[in-house]
Amino acid sequence: PLKRGFCRFQVSAALKEGHVTATELCQRCLALIKSTKFLNAYITVAEETALKQAEESEKRYKRGKPLGVLDGIPIAVKDNFNTAGIETTCASNMLKGYISPYNATVVQKLLDQGAVLLGKTNLDEFAMGSGSTDGVFGPVRNPWSYSRQYKEKCDPKSHSEDEDSNWVITGGSSGGSAAAVSSYTCFAALGSDTGGSTRNPAAHCGVVGLKPSYGLISRHGLIPLVNSMDVPGILTRCVDDAAAVLGSLAGHDPKDSTTIQDSFKPFELPDLPDVSKLLIGIPKEYHAPGLSSEILALWSKAADLFKNAGAKVIEVSLPHTCYSIVCYHVLCTAEVASNMARFDGLEYGHRSDLKKSTESMYAATRREGFNDVVRGRILSGNYFLLKQNYEKYFIKAQKVRRLIANDFLKVFGSGVDVLLTPTTLSDALPYKEFIKEDNRTRSAQDDILTQAANMAGLPAVNVPAALSERGLPVGLQFIGRSFQEKQLLTVAKWFEKQVKFPMIQLEEVNRNNHDVFQHQKSASFS
Amino acid sequence: QVVTVEVLDHLEQLALVDFRDAEGVERLKKAIQFADQLHEVNTEGVEPMDSVLEDRCLYLREDDVTEGNCTSELLKNAREKVEEYFVAPPGNIPLPKLEERETFLKGS
Numbered sequence: 001p002l003k004r005g006f007c008r009f010q011v012s013a014a015l016k017e018g019h020v021t022a023t024e025l026c027q028r029c030l031a032l033i034k035s036t037k038f039l040n041a042y043i044t045v046a047e048e049t050a051l052k053q054a055e056e057s058e059k060r061y062k063r064g065k066p067l068g069v070l071d072g073i074p075i076a077v078k079d080n081f082n083t084a085g086i087e088t089t090c091a092s093n094m095l096k097g098y099i100s101p102y103n104a105t106v107v108q109k110l111l112d113q114g115a116v117l118l119g120k121t122n123l124d125e126f127a128m129g130s131g132s133t134d135g136v137f138g139p140v141r142n143p144w145s146y147s148r149q150y151k152e153k154c155d156p157k158s159h160s161e162d163e164d165s166n167w168v169i170t171g172g173s174s175g176g177s178a179a180a181v182s183s184y185t186c187f188a189a190l191g192s193d194t195g196g197s198t199r200n201p202a203a204h205c206g207v208v209g210l211k212p213s214y215g216l217i218s219r220h221g222l223i224p225l226v227n228s229m230d231v232p233g234i235l236t237r238c239v240d241d242a243a244a245v246l247g248s249l250a251g252h253d254p255k256d257s258t259t260i261q262d263s264f265k266p267f268e269l270p271d272l273p274d275v276s277k278l279l280i281g282i283p284k285e286y287h288a289p290g291l292s293s294e295i296l297a298l299w300s301k302a303a304d305l306f307k308n309a310g311a312k313v314i315e316v317s318l319p320h321t322c323y324s325i326v327c328y329h330v331l332c333t334a335e336v337a338s339n340m341a342r343f344d345g346l347e348y349g350h351r352s353d354l355k356k357s358t359e360s361m362y363a364a365t366r367r368e369g370f371n372d373v374v375r376g377r378i379l380s381g382n383y384f385l386l387k388q389n390y391e392k393y394f395i396k397a398q399k400v401r402r403l404i405a406n407d408f409l410k411v412f413g414s415g416v417d418v419l420l421t422p423t424t425l426s427d428a429l430p431y432k433e434f435i436k437e438d439n440r441t442r443s444a445q446d447d448i449l450t451q452a453a454n455m456a457g458l459p460a461v462n463v464p465a466a467l468s469e470r471g472l473p474v475g476l477q478f479i480g481r482s483f484q485e486k487q488l489l490t491v492a493k494w495f496e497k498q499v500k501f502p503m504i505q506l507e508e509v510n511r512n513n514h515d516v517f518q519h520q521k522s523a524s525f526s
Numbered sequence: 527q528v529v530t531v532e533v534l535d536h537l538e539q540l541a542l543v544d545f546r547d548a549e550g551v552e553r554l555k556k557a558i559q560f561a562d563q564l565h566e567v568n569t570e571g572v573e574p575m576d577s578v579l580e581d582r583c584l585y586l587r588e589d590d591v592t593e594g595n596c597t598s599e600l601l602k603n604a605r606e607k608v609e610e611y612f613v614a615p616p617g618n619i620p621l622p623k624l625e626e627r628e629t630f631l632k633g634s
Contacts (some may be wrong), residue, residue: 099602257584260582261585323566333557347600347604349603357615359621367541
């Protein structure tokens with residue numbers, strides 16, 4: 001049965017055996033996207049091109065010549081990746097109407113493998129934020145807000161209010177991608193991760209969120225935020241799928257000279273991973289202020305699981321963890337100040353009508369095109385880069401960055417194979433709560449457990465672990481050694497098998513689409 | 527008072543982005559306050575880190591033309607163009623001074 005919990009491997013088998021065609025699969029996903037429109041996960045749905053791609057895939061399967069495991073698999077891409085012929089907005093007025101003239105390398109690779117690109121997903125404007133609430137197309141809603149699991153736990157008093165107002169955020173900034181995967185509208189999605197933007201929404205939406213090592217996957221075509229930390233992120237419903245997508249994306253790209261030149265060998269994870277010979281590190285500083293007691297307990301339980309399986313579990317220290325957010329704040333705004341300078345209205349994107357002078361046109365264009373968060377970061381970044389501040393702030397932050405990276409080197413150097421930490425401080429907040437604090441405050445709070453891995457360029461993955469008391473997903477994070485994704489994902493897969501995270505029980509909300517949903521539920525492939 | 531009107535004016539000109547209102551200025555002040563925590567860290571003898579891949583050489587490709595001839599593609603996204611040119615308003619005209627600009631800072 002194509003039980004919706006199944007991973008893409010099973011779907012691939014189904015496609016090969018002809019139980020389902022690529023076109024049917026695509027149509028079902030498109031229908032589901034329509035019926036879950038209220039989630040606001042997608043900015044653009046590329047229906048026509050997706051169906052064409054599905055058609056091509058179907059022809060290949062009929063000839064018995066699929067391109068690989070990804071052939072015919074519907075995927076979604078965060079709207080900060082360039083996609084040829086499809087609008088790429090970064091959820092900003094600055095790029096509304098911008099049709100990319102090229103595909104980002106990762107997009108091209110997926111298409112070359114036969115994947116079906118369903119559309120572009122919603123995010124915080126220019127990937128700045130931790131809620132996916134600050135884009136011009138509005139906030140993304142966490143599919144779990146509409147799950148039976150969450151509704152059962154809702155305060156009965158609140159039913160008298162508009163049920164619709166209790167929805168929770170997806171986390172961010174790759175919230176649209178996480179919601180798309182979590183709600184079964186696609187089998188895998190691309191996100192980006194600069195401070196936790198793939199892992200954070202993965203945790204809140206109950207999906208696997210992989211941040212690969214910096215330099216492993218090409219950033220060519222990913223509209224940059226922080227060049228020295230950005231990585232494309234992978235969101236899937238299970239660890240095996242993440243490994244498969246990684247396999248098709250990783251490797252040197254001549255168009256991105258920051259990708260390493262070592263040859264990359266795609267891998268399959270063992271069916272029965274063995275963790276008994278591993279040394280798992282528990283960094284004590286990740287017991288951060290504000291960490292919910294639920295997550296703390298879950299973290300401890302996870303450590304026990306490893307111990308009982310024969311792994312050695314020890315406490316370690318990453319002493320500069322508490323400075324990673326401040327360090328990030330300076331380095332990020334500085335790089336943003338530089339990266340956002342390209343948006344001047346001249347060659348692409350929004351352009352102001354002002355014609356008096358180039359500079360005043362640029363200023364007006366940027367005034368009109370960027371939201372407060374983006375403008376705030378540009379101004380802060382420029383401040384830290386002023387001659388009188390450069391040494392004090394920018395260089396200082398770069399030194400602190402080295403200390404943070406060295407912390408990890410020391411720990412991994414002492415024999416630790418993988419670190420086990422929480423991903424977020426709590427389960428997803430209701431939107432009403434989340435917006436009470438501003439973007440920078442929220443980002444500072446929410447990135448605290450994920451940011452350091454970006455500082456050090458290390459691979460890290462969120463694995464859904466359990467449901468909270470409120471019926472919402474909570475995940476745990478594994479951080480691995482540089483370029484040791486195989487070991488990292490092996491551990492993640494073992495953990496995934498242990499916890500057996502429950503499937504989301506999405507209630508149909510649109511009676512008109514009742515049939516579509518029922519069809520999905522009853523489609524069977526073993 | 528480290529954040530003077532002169533500094534704010536200078537930033538607006540450098541960034542070509544305006545503070546918009548008191549909240550914008552407040553945001554910057556809070557950002558600076560937040561960043562000041564960095565000075566608690568002892569970085570004596572520590573080298574700044576540009577990239578986590580500092581021990582590797584960046585890939586340099588051969589200086590051969592491998593793609594191009596996409597003028598019309600690239601011009602598609604520009605609003606103002608003439609033949610194969612992007613059209614810009616007159617350059618070398620500095621931004622108006624603070625007193626003459628449309629900026630919130632004028633009131634300060």
